[in-house]
Amino acid sequence: MQHGKYRFIAGFLIVPLALYAVFVIWPFVQAIYYSFTDWTGLSPDFAMVGFANYSRMLGDDVFWKSLQHSVIFALLLPLVTLGLALFFAFMLNVGGRRRKGAAITGVRGSGFYKIAYFFPQVLSIAIVALLFQFAYNPNDGVINGTLESIGFGDVRPNWLGDPNLALWCVMAVLLWSTVGFFVVLFSAGMASIPKDFYEAALLDGANRFTTFFRITLPLLWDTVQSGWVYMGILALGAEAFAVVQIMTVGPGGPDYSTSVLPLYVYQSAFRDANAAYATTIGVALLIVTLLFAAVVMRLGRRERLEY
């Protein structure tokens, strides 16, 4: 297998690696470099300014608000999403009454639920965000319309227009669109847990809560953990950017109540023409993301750590 091996390796790696280096690695390296300059993005001239951007960032209220929202997204959203998804997946796979031929089954119609819950996952986040933006509309939106029709006409929340509600509205949309993916993911994981374990537990008189916490969750832990990291990265990055940018007024409003780090990077670079400062916020986002992944991997460490 030696003949011409290195020529072959080089030939196969050169194009993907070059593409990846130019469009992904190099911009990352540049971004960190630019965060120490005063580059506007408009003119090719810039000078090194040391940590000026960083000290400016530390005194920037919008940055702190965006950071706070991003951290809430990264902590709360995976918790709620994965918790809900675990509950659904357990019901769909283990929680059913016993029926003919199988000791451990899901509830009736679990096949349908799995298909339906997955719908939002195949849709573009842009479509989802637009649908809900319309639904949240305080005057014409379907949510307030429904509230009115069931007799809560006096409660007309301003939803996305209310600084206290807007962030939760946006989070609800992300929750809505991601739960189904994890239901299906956990279902696949649960299907690979041997049925004997459940049968043995049932024989010993375990109820469903015990079964879930003593058998399902420990055996599913690796999947839950990688799901946690995956969800956190989504909530810190592209998905959060998309929903906030599309749905909220401003975007990021009202009064910066929904601004998140990726959105603030985008606005600094392409609206305020301050590319260097944008990369500085981006570096903060990078640090938050890596910290998040490290903490989850560390906290979630069990006897086996496989990713």
Place this chain on the structure above:
Amino acid sequence: MKTTDTPPPLEPLEARPQAATTDPAKEEAARGGEGGGVLNVFSHGILIIWAIMVVLPLVWAVITSFKDDSSIFSSPWSLPDRLHFENWSRAWSQAHMSDYFGNTLIVVSCSLVGTLVLGSMAAYVLARFEFPGNRLVYFLFVGGMSFPVMLALVPLFYVLSNMSLLNTLPGLILVYIAYSLPFTVFFLTSFFRTLPTSIAEAAFVDGASHTRTFFQIMLPMAKPGLISVGIFNFLGQWNQYMLPTVLNTDPDKKVLSQGLVELATSQGYKGDWSGLFAGLVMAMLPVLAAYILFQRQVVQGLTAGALK
């Protein structure tokens, strides 16, 4: 002595469903939970509520796309008085949905092929050959999965601008490929590792070159993995919003997700809400239909990576 002998045959009777099917009370008892019925109703209720919450907005969007503008607001939940197909044709031609579809089709088909070809080439080499720097290259690719893309997009905007690739479809295609490589390489590397080595070695002994072995032996063997990662990338690229929003701002070159947002923004002035909903549903239905048809493969493709 006799009494201790009798329970054992009873226990398997309860545990084994084929024996226990006739007596529902016994089944419930074997669950070990009193009040299991109440719990069942409660949790099944939540499952139904969530299903309604997922399906209802989509059904509502479809219904709304067939209504005229006035009845969208006056009675959001009623059925349309008749099917207003003109909403759809208006969205398709006047609102440029046809252009957006065309652009998306070009970009996604090119970048999907590119991603699969380049990704499988890199993954194959990384999975099957020992060479200095193998691990480094692998972690360089895989590390890209956890970095915030937004950070790189600021300099990338100017990199593309310098290469005159900004606001062009080829530029977007290259960027899509580059940002799809981390997951593709990660997934396919572990997939190539699971394939048997003997067949490739036999082909090599018979005089096939490395390149030929790859294209004629290994790629066909890797088909299930390629389908999974292909579906994953197809959906990711078809639904992509952030990359085109930053890097592709030319109105004529917009892709579907951008186009819809553009449409929604401009409806603020035009007030053509039914047209907007027709556009949304138009973009939604093909993907949903494809998902229902290829449900098993789609689910496998999207969940395979996290289960590895």
